[in-house]
Amino acid sequence: MQQCCIMKLKKKMKTVRNTTAKTEIQELIANSPVALSHTEIQSATNGLCDRVTIYRVLERLTVEGLIHKVVNVDGVVKYAGCHSCSEKHNHNHIHFSCQKCKSVTCLEDVESTFKMPKKYIISEMNFTLSGLCPQCS
Amino acid sequence: MQQCCIMKLKKKMKTVRNTTAKTEIQELIANSPVALSHTEIQSATNGLCDRVTIYRVLERLTVEGLIHKVVNVDGVVKYAGCHSCSEKHNHNHIHFSCQKCKSVTCLEDVESTFKMPKKYIISEMNFTLSGLCPQCS
DNA sequence: TTGCAAATGCAACAGTGTTGCATTATGAAA
């Protein structure tokens, strides 16, 4: 009886499946030097799957910690691959948004320091700089 | 003749008008301890003016440098009053977004330092921390 | 008080993201 219940619980565990859409989108983001928006991914995949599927794949990849979700200065949501997150998944680096070519890049080697004097509990950071990237300046 | 031209040029200069909507929205934001979204402003003003007018007033106030436009970690656009910008209008301070009560506050006394090793030209910053505010922690 | 044009209201539109539901297809177990 007890074992029966455990088996039932085990069966309830969600198993992750690898699909064409998921694989291609993940590779696209991983191989891109800049962060990509949903629209950009949709154009790049070119009818690979439905608009909604892209949203759901991006959601899944973000939850699984395989990609970063970055909100731009303009409020545009972009997704970037985890390049230096092999040891520990880390969202807390600075992103740079170019005002000319609209590219968003992760500045994973730039660290920011600041002191919080008040009783705030920090769990997430989104530091975005905006200006001109080396290509456009 | 010369003077005529100058007068014509002067006439072309856009004059700013103070309207009920602009005044009330500006006061609402100035008196709020947290940054407000368009929806929150719409609810607070309660039919004072059209939805579109609020967008246009917010745009105008931002351009005139009377309020700050802040993009949240979630991508939600909020507007905050300029409290310590009397001498010099300054957008480049840290904002804190509470995950519990959803409030966004300006941490104008917290300064951040970082070093940029690459050839980036920085013109704007959007530093947003997310977590629990003193009231919710 | 008059008149220019800044500001508004309304309608319509575009972009982004979500949800429900029927259908497809993945991968583990038989």
Added chain:
DNA sequence: TTTCATAATGCAACACTGTTGCATTTGCAA
């Protein structure tokens, strides 16, 4: 290899956010 539960997808429809055009209203300077 085949079977099958269910994860994942496609489609339609919806909600929310922000924009644009245009006729009308209203602030303010002359």
